[in-house]
Structure formats: structure tokens, C-alpha cells
Amino acid sequence: MENKNSNESNDKLDQLQNHTTDNSDTKLTTNQGLRINNNQDSLKADERGATLLEDFILREKITHFDHERIPERIVHARGSGAHGIFKLNKSLAKYTKAKFLNEVGKETPVFVRFSTVAGSAGSTDLARDVRGFAVKFYTEEGNYDLVGNNIPVFFIQDAMKFPDLVHAVKPEPDNAIPQAASAHDTFWDFISSMPESMHMIMWAMSDRAIPRSYRMMEGFGVHSFKLINSDGAVHFVKFHFKPKLGVHSVAWSEAQKISGTDPDFHRRDLWESIENGAFPEWDFGVQVIPEENEHDFDFDLLDPTKIVPEELVPVQLVGTLTLNRNPDNFFAETEQVAFHPGHLVPGIDFSNDPLLQGRLFSYTDTQLSRLGSPNFHEIPINRSINPVHNNQRDGHMRQQIVKGKVSYEPNSIGGGCPFQAMMKDGGFTTNNERVNGQKVRARSQSFVDHYSQAKMFFNSQSAQEKNHLKDALVFELSKVTIVEIRERVVGQLALIDADLAVFVAEKVGVKVKKLDTPNQSIPADANPTSLQSKEREPKTKSSDALSMKNTVKDTIESRVIGFMMADGVNTQAVKSLKNKLESEGAIVQIIAPSVAPVKADDGSEFEPKHSITSTASVSFDALYICSGEKSAKELMHPERKPIVTEFINEAYKHCKAIYFGKGTDEIYNATRVSTKKHEDPAIVNAGEDDSDKKFLTAIANHRVWDLEKERNSMA
Ligand code: HDE
DSSP states (O other): OOOOOOOOOOHHHHHHHTTOOOOTTOOOBOTTSOBOSOSSOOOBSSTTSOBOTTOHHHHHHHHHHHTOOOOOOSSSOSEEEEEEEEEESSOOTTTOOOGGGTSTTOEEEEEEEEEESSSOTTSOTTSSSOEEEEEEEEETTEEEEEEEESSSSOSOSSGGGHHHHHHHHSOOTTTOOOTTOOOSHHHHHHHHTOGGGHHHHHHHTSGGGSBSOGGGSOEEOOSOEEEEOTTOOEEEEEEEEEETTOOOBOOHHHHHHHHHHOTTHHHHHHHHHHHTTOOOEEEEEEEEEEGGGTTOSSSOTTOTTOOOOTTTSOOEEEEEEEEEEOOSOIIIIIITOOOOTTOOOTTEEEOOOHHHHHHHHHHHHHHHHHTOSGGGGGSGGGOOSSOOOOSOOOOTTOOOOOOSSOOSSSOSTTTTOSOOOOGGGTOOOOOOOOOOOOOOOOOOGGGOOOSHHHHHHHHHSOHHHHHHHHHHHHHHHHTOOOHHHHHHHHHHHTTTOHHHHHHHHHHHTOOOOOOSSOOTTSOTTSOHHHHOOOOOOOSSOOOGGGOGGGSOOSOOTTOEEEEEOOTTOOHHHHHHHHHHHHHTTOEEEEEESSSSOEEOTTSOEEOOSEEGGGOOGGGOSEEEEOSOHHHHHHHTSTTTHHHHHHHHHHHHHTTOEEEEOTTOHHHHHHSGGGGOOSOOTTEEETTSTTHHHHHHHHHHTOOOGGGHHHHHHTO
16 A cells, blocks of 8 residues: 655654664664674574573663563553644634744644543453543644543543542453443442542543544543743633544444444554545634633532533634644554643643643653663653753763753853753743632632533533433443442432433442432542532533534545446446545445455456455445445345345444445345334435435435434344
8 A cells, every 4th residue: 555644744744754774675683783793593502502691682682672562651652653743723822932833824733642430451442441642743842742532621630639540440450351341340339439530420421432543533622721921921721622523422332342443543543544645633722711700600620520502602713733644653653652631832831720730740750760870861752852951960861962061051151051041032921810819738629510411411412412321321331330439420310400310320330319428439528518519500501512413424434435336336336436436535445255266247357455345334434335236245145145134233233323225125024224203314326316326325314323222123
């Protein structure tokens, strides 16, 4: 396959180039550069004798191998990354002096890493989980990291609870079960005692937690941050990335199957789309709130369990993020990249969100054990493109060779260098916020509303999204073995939506009881009533931006369409549809009885990518059962019929578009599709008017979720 990674250079890629090697046309050497003559045999005392300790070549090779692994990330261990470019389309100079957000047209190199949170590095991509969305901007003023998620809120309000949350969701400590799953006792035990998690739980149980691809999910900075302009004026800001392809998900039953058939589904999708030149893109947006309006909302801007509804503060789209180049080496780049919400540039600052404040400590600390040294900033992927000059010295694996005698400041021997930078020279100064208060270990009253935005999210979902969310809760709680925990969760749900609670309660065998003291996380000496969240109606009843039903549905770019065919397939029909789909950016992959070339009706051949038994319908966005009576007969051969029909039935169940070509009636009649008793815009027959157009529209719509019940009830 032709590799369509972008070849355009930029400051970061040029810098990385200095650290890149290519083994082609070279001779094998040791790490000391000594050429190796025999890489097959160790040094022995006689051909059949013991290996000699002297064998420095063997020792070097095995020692290095023994130490190849580093600790995986404590959270977000499983991830994939790519290089790209951030382009500014609208200046934010009014709000921030950050240079990469000032000059329209300015391009800043980025490295982005997506991840799941709970699973280990080798776990499935399709776990029900939050996705990390971490962006490192290599700006001329130093690295700026926006370390966000695909969900705009978080489970907890204070960093103090993070280790508890993570311990609860990770595999249980006695038997290390389950991997990459929240469906177990300890997670729900914790959650049911932490009402502040309820808004996040609504998101995590929605289809947002099982994205179709990394390219089809949003990114959020989550916390409120601050923008500071050159006059010192302060605005709060929420950061957003909105995918150009829209926000799309798979079905839960599909996710579970993909975890078996292709656990690298998201990683592969990201890699292949970049290799194919279908560069993932997002609009970058900001919600900006003047400092003086901080208290204008019915929630606290510092509370990370709340969003700012777009109805109250619209998202201004100001830039484009494009991923256009795969890493050359997964470990060197994706594994060693070290993000930190405290990597800032002038013009951006933190808010006092207590979750963010705790993060500011954690990220450097974790790199010390993960990457092993305070010099992790010198690893090529982490290096700033703005040269680093300071008096920090030494430590494990130091790379930089700093000249001269001086490693202190003030100094006269080194001429006072490196000088502190004036503000006008880009010197960072912390926002001069006035602080006046007592030292307390406490939670603000303004944080004590745990249900109103959970209600807003639930209210905003379409009927199908609500069904999926309910089913997800039932799935998760059915795996909880302790009845009291199931009861407590249902008690929490009752404060969000009565029908939701009743539905789940019935399915998990408990009664709905509104909880008297649902919040077990209130400190012993605190006044429990003052910290007890009441059921509360949201001011913004529902918000369109929260439903995936309202997302972009006008493109089929990079959708994977399976063309099912066998010998005798009609070349003309295949070529015509393939051209149409590919001209709109879709990817056509041929599925045949085996991977041997398929002989078409005109004597030409098609090269299959998959055999029917080596793939499954879950790997495709839509299916075309190719025209040609002979091909259809071949596919319906008694040996293959059960597999072919199951393949199509499954695509049907998952609400995908299916197009039956001419002469494929036998296949149509053998599948559940033929039993449909309703209009279905995503089932297309070659004889119909505008059949190709109908198929393209159905693919762009992603799924006919509206017909999910109908499609499944005819089983
Ligand atoms: Fe993280 N988080 N986090 N987190 N986080 C890490 O840093 C932490 C939180 C997020 O692709 C760790 O380098 C604390 C919120 C992403 O490399 C660690 C708290 C959000 C990634 C850490 C949070 C995130 C991490 C583990 C609560 C969304 C992956 C490895 C106070 C805004 C970055 C590492 C990558 C990674 C700590 C909460 C996003 C341990 C203490 C909220 C995307 O430092």
C-alpha cells in the first residue's frame, strides 16, 4: 500500500529527524558501534561446549532485552498516537497572548495520544471507558499540553479521590479480575457512594464510551482554564475539539465482538486512515467567559463535574487540528511521550479547580517512575522546539552537554546567563489572582449539586440513546454480585430519572428506594445536610450538543464498506459503485470465500482483502452484496450459507446499511432482512430508483438506530 503520511516538514519533525536512524543498507553493530560478524551463535568452548562469560556480544544483546520494558502508565496505559498540525483560523488575541493562538494561519506542530483509561497496555480498544485525548502543541514559546478526555466532565471533584476512583475501577486486587472493565463490584461500590460521579456516569454509560473510532470522538479540556491577554484581562475558557466526521459509536454487542475479532480496532483505524491519506481532523473551539461573569451560572465554573451548556456560552471555532503522520516508532514516540497539564505557555493559566490542581502534581511525579529520570524532557518526542536553557544539571541519562562552569544564578562568571525573561520577551508570569481565605480542608457549597446536569444529559438523549444507556447500566450492574450495591446505584438513578431507575431496578432484581444518605463520602465531622445534594432540576433542561443524534451526518469519508463477492461477480456493477464510494473518500474492502483472487464475469479478477471466515461484519460500516447471480449462488453454497447469512444478519442487527446487488435475491431471502415489515432507509435493492444515492446517504447517517428495535425483534 502506498504510504500517504504527510512529508511536509515542520520544526518538530526536523528536530526529531536528528534523532532518527534508518537501518536500511547498513551493517549490524553492537551498541558501541562494533560490526558484528555472527548474529546466530553464542561464543562457546567448543561447538557443543558451554557458552563463555566472555561473550560480550551475547551479554549486551540479552541485557538490553531484559530491560526493554518500562512501567505502563498507571492510567491511560493503552493508547495510540500521531503527529499533526494545529492551524489557527481565527485570532484569540483579544483573550490570550499565547502566540500560537494569535496569528491567523499560524501552524503549530502537535503530537496527539488517544487512550482508554482502565485497561492495561495490551487490553482491547473497545472497552466501555472514557478515552484520553492528549495534545502536545510544540509552540515557539515552549510545549503546551492540553491533556483532555472525550467526555467533558469527570467522576470526582477533588484530586484527593483519584487514587480511590482508580483503585475501584482497576481489576480487583485479590484476583486481578476484570481487565479493562468497570462492570464489577468495587467500581460500583465506590460510584454508588459518590453522588458527584452521577453526571459522568451518564456519559460513561452512553455510547460515547464505545466510539466508532478515535477520529469520530470529541475532545474536551474538561476543567475551566484561564486565558490572559496582553493587557492582563482574564477570561475563563473551556476547550473543545469537534471531529469533522461527526461523533459516532458502535453498538455494545458489536464492541464486545470487536474485542475478540480485532482488539486493535481503534489503533488500526487511526494508523490506516493516516497511511491512506484520510487525515483525521477536528475543529478546535473555545467557550470564553469574562472573569467578572464567573458567578453567573447555577453551577460552579471550578467544578469539573459540570459543563457549560453551549446554549449559555456558544463554542467559537477558531482552529483546525489535523493528524497527518504516523509515528516511526511506537515506543520512542507514543509510549515515551509525557503529557502534563502544567506544561503551559504565557497567556494560558490554571483555574482553582481542585481536580486540576491535584493533577499539576501528579504528571511529573508519574514520569519519574515511568520514564525513570527527571531528564524525560530530553527524550526526542518530549523536547521543546524552543531551546532549553537553565541551570538544572545531571541525573540519569542526561543528554544535553552544557558548556561552561556555571550552573547557578545569580552568577557573574557566566555573564548572568541564562537571563530571566521580561514579560515582553515571553517570560511567563502567573495570573495575579487575588486570594483571600482561610486554610480549610473542605468542599465548597457551590459544588453540592450532583443531579441537575446528570438530568440535563439524560433529557438531551434521543430515545435510542436512552435505551443504550439503560442497557449499559443493566449490563454493568448485572455483573455486580452484591445486592446492596445494585440497590444503592438504583437509588442514585432515582434522583436523576424515575423511569430510568425503575427500568434498571427491574432488570437487576432490586427495588427503587430513594436514598436517605446517599453520599457516604461526607467527612465524619462535617454537617451532612449541608453537603448532601438534593434532587434538582437543571436550568438548561436539555442541550442539543449532548446528543449524538445531532452530529455531522453528511460524509462517508473513510467509512469501510465490505463488498461481498464470489466467482462470477459482475465487474461493471462492482467497479461503478466502488468508484462512487471511493470518490467520496470511503474505503472499499473485498470479502470473498477465500483470499484467492475472485474471477469476475468478464474474466477480470478482484483481489480480496478478507476471507469470510477471517473477518466479521463488525469490522465494516456497511455491506454491498455484489451483483451477479453466479456469485450469489457461490456465496449460498451449503458450505458457506450459514456464515454468509450470519454475517449479513449481524450487520442488520447493528443497524448498518446493506445494499443487495442485482441477482442476489437468494441471499436476501435467506437473511433476516427479508422479514422486515417496515420502511428501512438503510436497506437498498439494486432495482430501486437512486439506489446508489440511497446507499451513500445511509452510510453517511452511520446507523438506523431508530429502527434498532424493529431490526432486532424479527430475529
Ligand atoms: Fe490524568 N493522569 N489524572 N486525567 N490523564 C495520567 O499521567 C491524574 C484526569 C489524562 O496519553 C497519568 O503520564 C490525576 C482528568 C490523560 O500520556 C497520571 C487526576 C483528565 C492521560 C494522571 C487525573 C485526565 C492521563 C498517568 C485527578 C481529563 C493520558 C500517566 C486529579 C481532563 C496522557 C501519565 C497520555 C494520564 C493523573 C484526572 C486526562 C497518573 C491525579 C480529569 C488523557 O499522572
